Amino acid sequence: MIELIFPDGSKREFAEGASGRDVAASIAKSLEKKALLVKLDGQLLDLDRPLPGGGAFEILTRDSAEALEVIRHDASHVMAEAVQELFPGTQVTIGPAIEDGFYYDFARETPFSLDDLAKIEQRMKEIVDRDEKIVREVWDRDEAISHFKSIGEAYKAEIISDLPADETITVYRQGQWKDLCLGPHLPSTKHVGKAFKLMKLAGAYWRGDHRNAQLQRIYGTAWASEADLEAHLTRLEEAEKRDHRKIGRAMDLFHLQEEGKGMIFWHPKGWTLYRTVEAYMRRRLDEDGYVEVKAPQIMDRVLWEKSGHWQKFGQNMFTCETTEGEILAVKPMNCPGHVQIFNHGQKSYRDLPLRMAEFGACHRYEPSGALHGIMRLRAFTQDDAHIFCREDQIEAESTKFIRLLESVYADCGLELHSVKLALRPELRFGTDEVWDVAEAKLERAALAAGVETVEMLPGEGAFYGPKLEFHLRDAIGRTWQCGTLQLDYVLPERLEAEYVAEDGSKQRPVMLHRAICGSMERFLGVMIENFAGAFPLWLAPTQVVVATITSDADDYAHEVARTLRAAGLRVEIDLRNEKINYKIREHSLAKTPVIAVVGRREAEEGKVALRRLGSDGQNILSLAQAAKTLASEACPPDVARGVAGAAAASATVSAEVMEAG
Known part of the structure; x- marks a missing residue:
């Protein structure tokens, strides 16, 4: 006889050679009809295959x-x-x-x-x-x-x-x-x-x-x-409608060509979008206590050998040899350079945690067939940072990072969908004991940050440490892996990073490799598809187009544009001799968030007619009110929070002063 243990914990015995179908039929004929497969001790088996033994048993139906x-x-x-x-x-x-x-x-x-x-x-x-x-x-x-x-x-x-x-x-x-x-x-x-x-x-x-x-x-x-x-x-x-490559062409954001395979030619509007996101990320990093650095783009092979990247990643690195016999590599990642900056000058336990950030341009050889628009490239920029900390700071720093990541995704209209823990790969540096500690600490840190469940990914970790992968969800339910947090005991050891502990001894810091966007280019591709090009006002490359109804309003259109630009808005003017409906349709197809329509009447009255993307109606405002309203709407979310916080603090102080008086 064999003993099967069912999902509810109950146990039953069956004759040797019984199949999954036999078991299902013994429970209910209706279950036998629905059954497609069985699982025995985690292994899937054909429904009619004789069970090789007893163990944990489950019947799978079509909805599995x-x-x-x-x-x-x-x-x-x-x-x-x-x-x-x-x-x-x-x-x-x-x-x-x-x-x-x-x-x-x-x-x-x-x-x-x-x-x-x-x-x-x-x-x-x-x-x-x-x-x-x-x-x-x-x-x-x-x-x-x-x-x-x-x-x-x-x-x-x-x-x-x-x-x-x-x-x-x-x-x-x-x-x-x-x-x-x-x-x-x-x-x-x-x-x-x-x-x-x-x-x-x-x-x-x-x-x-x-x-x-x-x-x-x-x-x-x-x-x-x-x-x-x-x-x-x-x-x-x-x-298909949201494909970032199609939208990129339609909105004149960027292009790709064979002579720069796997590299982006950013057009003015696309680069404006890029700089807007980069500026936002810089403000968030400043607010969260990071210092920004810049490491060399090309470094000697010796450093990459010491870090282990040459052995594990050499085939994906672009290299060159100088006339003096030096073999140099264009950096595929930023971490060894950051360790060199950490090592320059003595560090104390009081200096930790040290959060070191860089928008680092990286180059990696990817086969032509693996390239995909701006999602998979040979040249890209990482919003990279490395947190050098003590072991007792790992959990707090991980929690702090996850909070920042969640806030950034929310500001960018994206939702954190799931968190996965990539475990030790077959080829790796460090002992099993070190990996045991690193994996356990990273899982505990995620749970301490409020992550409800962490899915395990055996063999998917980096060669120097396990990593948390943060998968976000877009507007149509697709998931993308962008953010990562990696816990590394290996690189500080290989590159001899150390700090002076409170007792005067020399200790190795722990490195947390972290990114929120991951590749800036890929993150922008995700955002383009998420919004289908219809960006919120703060992100839109062109925020307002001032379009004239007749040439009589040309001078006033320039005045409107100057006023809106003075309010901090990105503005274009359309003075073409075309019907206004044609202009509106064209700028709507280009995903312009706001079209400010001006004609003779608006010029005489000092007003503008605002038309919003996706709406057939218009809102007529005075020029001053339009500038104030649009500037407020175009304020990046982090800046808006700061303004609101400052206003609340000012109000509190005023109330206290009045109460004291």
Whole structure:
């Protein structure tokens, strides 16, 4: 007999060889019908596979996130079967589930076309309707290699040949079609459902190596229900409208070109947006007790070897050799430079924590295929800072940082969605004991800062320490990882950072590597898509366009522009000989927040008609009132808080003076 422990803590015994289906049926026939998979001691198993033993047991139905991943994997198998039925002679290679969907790589001489996707999708639905049973089979290694070679599946035979000698070879039979696969899978193809759609074609190299044969990849998306599929397609449509590259062109913010691959050509409006966010971040850092520094852009290989970056990151660094034989590297990150500044001159325990910030320009080699607009670049700027502190200050400094990060995201119209803790990678510096301490301290710091749950990411940490990843959520529900907080005992040791403790001894500081925006460019890309280019007034590159109805108002338009600029607003003038409705439409498409319309009447009365983006109405104000109102609205949120705080403090002082008098 085997003993199973259910999620509610109850225990039951079952006969040896019982399957997950048997267990589900023993509980309720309705549960058996809903069951798709089971989980035994954390391992997913096919519903009809005999349970290998007892342990913690769970039955998974369609609404499970883990079941959804298997639905997507099965959808890739159904697609592969459909392709081989429609296009005989096509070889299959690999077809995993991925975020939101699946793909399969095919070897075929004739390229697939977009028209083929509709045919494949239709055949997939027919295979679902066939309700083909999916059965796990264990094969002999040599028999499997021989079989796949005999049916022309050279890639599958190669995969099997490269598997470890003790690996169990499993083949899943799906009707008459079969595929080498580790599994698990659903009981039959009907359980895949029809909430899937093939999305696009792409090229891929066998095993990701450009020296190997080129394959054709078909991507698809699959969901547990038609409603989920429709919601996903709607999100994709909305994301397409918000694509920062399209909006960047439409608003004349920036451009990218081959001669500067992975680097941005900022246009005046885009650079205004950049400087506005940078100035905001500088004010927040000043307020939070940071000092700003600037380290060299290029440093000798010797420093990068001492820090460990050369060994771990050298292939991603841009280097050059001087005529004197020096090997120099353009910095891919800022931390070694900051340690050098810390090391210059003796530091005392009284100097800690020392919060050292830099908007550091970094360069990293990224393959061409990995580049994506301004989200993934070779040249970018990090809003980087390193906090040098004592061990007893880690929790307080981490809490302080998380509070700042949450406030910045809120000011920028973004929401902190989740926090994840990236744990020690396989290749790392430092002992396991050091990593044990660092991981535990960073988790405690996050919880002390009010983070309700911290998801663990095994193997995802930096080579010198674990890191907290801060994932934010945008207006259409997408999540982005921007902010990080890394706890590092290793780099101070390698670069010999030290301070004089209260007892006069020399001690190593702890380093907290932290960023809020991460890459400034990527953060701006996220914000462009979050707002779809319709920025709040304080962020908008052009805040007001003064547009004339007739040429009679040209002189007054200049007066309006001067007055608004004097109030601190970013203003443009449109004096073109075009109809006002045409001007309004054009500036609305350019996402201008406010259009100040002026004609002969406004000039005579000293007024302006303000039209807001997204509104058909207008608000007629005196020029002085318009300047005051718009200047107040355009005040950055941190400055507005400071003004409000100063006003409240002044009012309190006045009240106390009056009371004392």
